[in-house]
Amino acid sequence: MSDNKQFVATASGVIEHDHNHDGVNRRGFLKCMAWAGTGALCVVEAGVLKSVALGAQLGSSKKQPTASQLSFVQISDSHMGFNKPANPDVVATLKAAVDRINALPDAPEFILHTGDITHLSTPEQFDTVDQILKSTNKEVFFVPGEHDVLNDDGAMFRERYARNSKGAGWYSFNKNGIHFIGLVNVMNLKAGGLGNLGREQLEWLEDDLRAVKHSTPIVVFAHIPLWTVYPQWGWGTDDGAQALSYLQKFGSVTVLNGHIHQTMQKVEGHVTFHTACSTAFPQPAPGQAEGPGPLKVPADQLRKVLGITNVDYLKHRHALALVDSSLE
């Protein structure tokens, strides 16, 4: 009763991970999942994070983030060039995502795109996405998905979005006291394996973090989930754990991924993992279909299962608030 923080995983509220004060029980592994617009309410009761169906608990306890120090948006998996069920018009849905971004009450400073920008890595597809995102008037930081590096080992991707990057296109930057790291885990994938960071990138990451104070909040963004969501479908990164081991000493780490076309969230220690919806098409929940391909939904349901994620850094609480909202 006394320790009852509410974490709402959909548009009507805020996910707050209060890393400094945390009432979250760290006995192992906690998972709070929001799927396909149904939403889940994560409630911390007596230090244990539980997931409750949305609708059971809402009302006046909605928390609005107070003046945030930094606000940005994560979008993902725009798959420009895809034209099959359930979405024959990924241009329209990406434009709807842009409208959402432009309508946010707390204007974001920039956008992170966690990959699969295009469907087939063509110049026209990259151009179309650039054109559409221009109307946000915001800087966009990209990491590639496996669909973005098809025929040229990512040369076109790097030329467009990661000119000053290392290796396959990884880089870091600072904004408002937060350290952002873009990683590439879609290159040199091995048969039977998952996502892959590789030794060169891991060495760079370890080195990059040396100069960062442990109290600095870190945001890592990469296409394929860095944690193991569902290995049977390739939803994980073989050497992700090693990357995460370099982040252990940091007080606040947020990992933003895409690839799975649904929102999923996990809190483990000081690390919050979050995957975003696609702006193009949904995919089934783990194991709920034969394979991870596009999930067909009725046309009037489509925009409910596509979306964006708004991230607010609340400096006074040393917490990042993640709000997923669907396109409709």
Add this chain to the structure above:
Amino acid sequence: MPTPRSQLLIAMLGLALILAVVLPSATAIGQPAPTPATEVKVDNFTFSPEVVTVPVNSTVTWTNKDDVPHVIASTNATFRSKGLDTDDHYSFTFTQPGTYSYYCSMHPKMTGKIIVQ
């Protein structure tokens, strides 16, 4: 005494009988079986059939029937397709015997094997 006409008929029947016995074995001797056209279907994040055995100099054709693209890549750099969209196909002719493991370089959990004998 048979008529010339019936003699001719008997001779023809006899020849037909001999040919019926001889011809099938003639085709069975010394001729290799025709090379099968080998198709691998790519659908639902799976290669079917997953393992294919073909004679040397066979051409294998992969056809992508899935609603996402795939890339066919051998694990030992022998062959690699471009990104294949739905209904695209890719062919490779195997001139050397051996076992060729391959996978989709975009979705590496998809694996298959071509055995060339």
